[in-house]
Amino acid sequence: xxxxxxxxxxxxxxxxxxxxxxxxxxxxxxxxxxxxxxxxxxxxxxxxxxxxxxxxxxxxxxxxxxxxxxxxxxxxxxxxxxxxxxxxxxxxxxxxxxxxxxxxxxxxxxxxxxxxxxxxxxxxxxxxxxxxxxxxxxxxxxxxxxxxxxxxxxxxxxxxxxxxxxxxxxxxxxxxxxxxxxxxxxxxxxxxxxxxxxxxxxxxxxxxxxxxxxxxxxxxxxxxxxxxxxxxxxxxxxxxxxxxxxxxxxxxxxxxxxxxxxxxxxxxxxxxxxxxxxxxxxxxxxxxxxxxxxxxxxxxxxxxxxxxxxxxxxxxxxxxxxxxxxxxxxxxxxxxxxxxxxxxxxxxxxxxxxxxxxxxxxxxxxxxxxxxxxxxxxxxxxxxxxxxxxxxxxxxxxxxxxxxxxxxxxxxxxxxxxxxxxxxxxxxxxxxxxxxxxxxxxxxxxxxxxxxxxxxxxxxxxxxxxx
Amino acid sequence: xxxxxxxxxxxxxxxxxxxxxxxxxxxxxxxxxxxxxxxxxxxxxxxxxxxxxxxxxxxxxxxxxxxxxxxxxxxxxxxxxxxxxxxxxxxxxxxxxxxxxxxxxxxxxxxxxxxxxxxxxxxxxxxxxxxxxxxxxxxxxxxxxxxxxxxxxxxxxxxxxxxxxxxxxxxxxxxxxxxxxxxxxxxxxxxxxxxxxxxxxxxxxxxxxxxxxxxxxxxxxxxxxxxxxxx
Numbered sequence: 001x002x003x004x005x006x007x008x009x010x011x012x013x014x015x016x017x018x019x020x021x022x023x024x025x026x027x028x029x030x031x032x033x034x035x036x037x038x039x040x041x042x043x044x045x046x047x048x049x050x051x052x053x054x055x056x057x058x059x060x061x062x063x064x065x066x067x068x069x070x071x072x073x074x075x076x077x078x079x080x081x082x083x084x085x086x087x088x089x090x091x092x093x094x095x096x097x098x099x100x101x102x103x104x105x106x107x108x109x110x111x112x113x114x115x116x117x118x119x120x121x122x123x124x125x126x127x128x129x130x131x132x133x134x135x136x137x138x139x140x141x142x143x144x145x146x147x148x149x150x151x152x153x154x155x156x157x158x159x160x161x162x163x164x165x166x167x168x169x170x171x172x173x174x175x176x177x178x179x180x181x182x183x184x185x186x187x188x189x190x191x192x193x194x195x196x197x198x199x200x201x202x203x204x205x206x207x208x209x210x211x212x213x214x215x216x217x218x219x220x221x222x223x224x225x226x227x228x229x230x231x232x233x234x235x236x237x238x239x240x241x242x243x244x245x246x247x248x249x250x251x252x253x254x255x256x257x258x259x260x261x262x263x264x265x266x267x268x269x270x271x272x273x274x275x276x277x278x279x280x281x282x283x284x285x286x287x288x289x290x291x292x293x294x295x296x297x298x299x300x301x302x303x304x305x306x307x308x309x310x311x312x313x314x315x316x317x318x319x320x321x322x323x324x325x326x327x328x329x330x331x332x333x334x335x336x337x338x339x340x341x342x343x344x345x346x347x348x349x350x351x352x353x354x355x356x357x358x359x360x361x362x363x364x365x366x367x368x369x370x371x372x373x374x375x376x377x378x379x380x381x382x383x384x385x386x387x388x389x390x391x392x393x394x395x396x397x398x399x400x401x402x403x404x405x406x407x408x409x410x411x412x413x414x415x416x417x418x419x420x421x422x423x424x425x426x427x428x429x430x431x432x433x434x435x436x437x438x439x440x441x442x443x444x445x446x447x448x449x450x451x452x453x454x455x456x457x458x459x460x461x462x463x464x465x466x467x
Numbered sequence: 468x469x470x471x472x473x474x475x476x477x478x479x480x481x482x483x484x485x486x487x488x489x490x491x492x493x494x495x496x497x498x499x500x501x502x503x504x505x506x507x508x509x510x511x512x513x514x515x516x517x518x519x520x521x522x523x524x525x526x527x528x529x530x531x532x533x534x535x536x537x538x539x540x541x542x543x544x545x546x547x548x549x550x551x552x553x554x555x556x557x558x559x560x561x562x563x564x565x566x567x568x569x570x571x572x573x574x575x576x577x578x579x580x581x582x583x584x585x586x587x588x589x590x591x592x593x594x595x596x597x598x599x600x601x602x603x604x605x606x607x608x609x610x611x612x613x614x615x616x617x618x619x620x621x622x623x624x625x626x627x628x629x630x631x632x633x634x635x636x637x638x639x640x641x642x643x644x645x646x647x648x649x650x651x652x653x654x655x656x657x658x659x660x661x662x663x664x665x666x667x668x669x670x671x672x673x674x675x676x677x678x679x680x681x682x683x684x685x686x687x688x689x690x691x692x693x694x695x696x697x698x
Contacts, residue, residue, distance in 0.1 A: 351591045358582060369554060372556060392560070448520060449676050450522065
């Protein structure tokens with residue numbers, strides 16, 4: 001099989017990450033360390049700004065210039081996002097950070113039935129991502145990269161045409177070090193073609209090994225190993241806000257974008273998650289991280305959004321938020337719910353969804369289930385547990401117990417008449433909480449029924465109310 | 468003449484004294500005497516307003532009905548803001564499946580109302596029990612709508628003092644202690660009007676929580692003779 005590689009070069013990646021309103025203003029991305037313009041939008045270009053210009057020159061040319069500091073993290077995030085969406089179309093992707101993607105296409109052509117169909121699918125996808133790109137095919141990764149960076153912008157598998165185009169490229173535009181290019185110039189070699197004429201063994205005699213490997217790989221004489229991209233197992237995305245937000249209600253809008261990204265991520269993997277971890281980065285304050293839990297696995301942005309809205313109501317921001325990140329907890333494969341077809345369903349919510357909604361608003365500690373323990377001490381036999389805890393069955397259930405218990409018994413202050421009893425509970429002499437009590441059922445003057453006990457010191461306590 | 472009357476009746480423009488159109492869908496409360504008094508039983512959905520002191524058997528009275536609902540409907544029962552801790556042993560002993568019961572302890576009365584509304588309208592709960600002293604008309608209307616939407620029944624336990632306002636509830640009962648059991652007065656019931664008091668004898672249901680009649684000071688139907696002599 002003839003080898004073919006496709007290289008995509010994104011010259012304005014950081015500008016593409018900005019919202020579309022930004023294209024109305026001349027904007028440049030400035031590498032502060034080198035004081036060089038690395039990216040500029042079309043408005044700035046029309047007014048004379050060129051790549052490589054310093055800040056002083058650029059701002060002298062354009063009065064209302066917007067300058068954005070270069071941030072490799074943003075490009076890195078975006079390139080991963082692009083690779084992630086291309087992964088749906090093509091299997092072998094190599095990331096050429098910070099702003100290129102290399103695709104191995106020869107093994108995909110049988111599937112798509114030709115290069116043009118393949119390229120159309122890729123183009124459709126890139127259109128949705130709304131990024132600027134240059135592209136080219138090549139017989140080797142380096143050839144494709146050189147052609148793409150020099151705006152060849154053709155997708156073809158015609159080896160002759162590709163070879164010709166490659167040989168025309170000047171050496172300045174290759175990946176070679178500046179020093180090597182200068183050396184080659186001095187001996188009269190300016191184009192790839194001139195260098196390609198010389199056998200590799202001869203080059204090796206006079207120049208360093210980097211040039212030999214580069215040329216060998218570009219011309220396909222040496223093997224070129226590339227590492228392919230594997231999509232992440234977990235969703236982990238971060239967005240920088242354009243302006244700081246100090247209101248939790250407004251915060252829901254940028255989070256919506258993240259959630260729809262999450263929905264897409266989980267949907268194509270047919271996965272669900274029960275937990276989202278959201279971090280809000282606050283200016284001059286510690287990052288606020290909270291978990292959002294759903295009782296049953298969810299992927300839909302709509303469901304998460306309603307939970308999130310409830311959760312945000314309970315959160316107070318200490319300072320304005322400038323960035324948000326969203327991660328998933330464990331994910332698992334979706335299995336369809338088994339529901340009774342004939343049982344009438346009243347609402348749109350399932351029981352687990354309903355419980356997670358309550359938990360999101362009221363807090364996990366305020367939604368409890370009832371538990372039983374194998375213990376004769378009333379304060380230990382009955383307990384609250386977390387909302388999904390299952391009560392164990394207990395060997396003996398005592399009769400005539402009150403419906404309401406005081407969490408700690410109180411000294412009896414009311415006058416009561418004893419109706420039945422005593423029932424002695426002597427338990428726990430082997431652990432730290434021994435109990436020896438005589439319980440009585442008593443009635444107050446106003447007709448309430450109390451569960452009272454007398455301890456060994458003949459003191460009387462109220463422990464429960466027969467509601 | 469008759470035609471006109473029929474026509475007006477069909478249009479529901481004439482109201483008649485024996486008009487009993489919107490009879491409640493009712494289910495047996497588990498006590499035949501009470502069912503007879505309530506002309507059928509307790510409502511299947513809506514809001515049941517219970518004026519009662521805590522500890523006179525107000526919860527025990529409804530346990531048979533709640534148990535029956537739990538067995539029939541397989542949905543959750545939610546208890547919101549109980550005045551004390553709920554004793555799971557007692558409910559388990561009464562036959563309830565504890566995993567079908569949730570207890571919610573909200574931080575504020577506002578949260579309690581929110582939780583009650585969510586539970587009612589979710590369709591996941593057959594009954595919601597809440598202890599809520601302050602209720603306003605618009606809140607009740609909203610909860611009623613939610614209960615209708617989720618086909619759920621809301622038991623609201625309130626102290627007897629807050630009795631002045633007439634709220635748009637499905638049924639309002641006033642409970643009072645009695646030596647033999649509990650006495651029930653119907654304050655309000657949609658579809659009928661019966662203001663009599665009924666005293667349920669609970670001797671066979673809760674033998675240890677009743678007192679023999681001999682200790683009672685007066686029976687319900689006796690009026691004490693005035694001590695002071697009138698000259």
